[in-house]
Amino acid sequence: MLDTNYDNDKLTVFLSGEIDHNRAVGLRTAIDGRLTALRPSVLELDFSRVSFMDSSGIGLIMGRYRSIGLMGGELRVTNVPDNLSRIIALSGVNTLGVMK
Amino acid sequence: MKNVQNEMHIKLLSKSTNEAFSRSVISAFVLELDPTIAELADIKTAVSEAVTNSIVHGYRRESGMIYIDAYLTSDRNVIIKIRDRGVGIEDVQRAMQPLYTTAQEEERAGLGFAVMQSFMDSVSVKSAPGKGTTVTLKKRIVALR
Numbered sequence: 001m002l003d004t005n006y007d008n009d010k011l012t013v014f015l016s017g018e019i020d021h022n023r024a025v026g027l028r029t030a031i032d033g034r035l036t037a038l039r040p041s042v043l044e045l046d047f048s049r050v051s052f053m054d055s056s057g058i059g060l061i062m063g064r065y066r067s068i069g070l071m072g073g074e075l076r077v078t079n080v081p082d083n084l085s086r087i088i089a090l091s092g093v094n095t096l097g098v099m100k
Numbered sequence: 101m102k103n104v105q106n107e108m109h110i111k112l113l114s115k116s117t118n119e120a121f122s123r124s125v126i127s128a129f130v131l132e133l134d135p136t137i138a139e140l141a142d143i144k145t146a147v148s149e150a151v152t153n154s155i156v157h158g159y160r161r162e163s164g165m166i167y168i169d170a171y172l173t174s175d176r177n178v179i180i181k182i183r184d185r186g187v188g189i190e191d192v193q194r195a196m197q198p199l200y201t202t203a204q205e206e207e208r209a210g211l212g213f214a215v216m217q218s219f220m221d222s223v224s225v226k227s228a229p230g231k232g233t234t235v236t237l238k239k240r241i242v243a244l245r
Contacts, residue, residue, distance in 0.1 A: 021152040022116035028207060052123075052141070054148040055215050059207035083141055090218055091211055 016049035019057040048079035142219035158186025185232040
């Protein structure tokens with residue numbers, strides 16, 4: 001199940017719970033399915049309800065950065081809780097200009 | 101190992117649903133030392149990385165068992181050994197380099213060891229091709245202030 005909102009050419013995905021390798025596999029397929037169907041100009045990944053994330057979550061962000069980039073769109077990563085900021089900083093994702 | 105005050109040993113199949121299970125078990129086991137929420141999150145993340153490595157890399161070709169041995173010492177150290185009997189790592193130093201991955205198509209970020217090193221006090225890796233991999237994670241839980 002994917003909690004999304006599509007409005008004004010922007011697809012927002014509300015991620016929740018724990019993002020590990022097991023969860024990331026399903027999320028990747030589900031998000032890319034929506035991207036292919038809608039071809040939005042902005043993909044927003046909202047992390048406000050994510051309680052745990054390991055480097056699989058980083059892979060998920062990097063992969064979506066590529067998917068939306070190939071469509072000429074833009075990725076925005078929003079509402080990252082404080083407890084995830086260390087892994088985000090370690091990954092360098094914050095240097096891609098996607099953190100909003 | 102010196103000053104062990106508690107220990108735990110589990111053996112689980114290399115199924116990706118066991119990633120969440122293993123970090124929950126470790127987190128419950130460590131509670132005895134009264135860790136902060138941040139310390140607990142660090143340990144959970146590091147264990148998740150090591151167990152995922154065993155599943156994604158160690159047992160890439162076939163499934164197998166993952167062994168987790170955890171110890172709490174009287175000087176407040178948590179020591180966690182995560183062992184598999186999978187394919188092993190040819191070049192450990194290279195595998196530990198940030199962004200190095202052999203599973204690009206699976207969107208592995210190549211950050212597993214970097215996360216373990218950053219979130220734990222020490223990480224040691226013993227591995228050889230065909231012999232499996234043992235990752236030992238260690239962290240001292242700071243006493244209640």
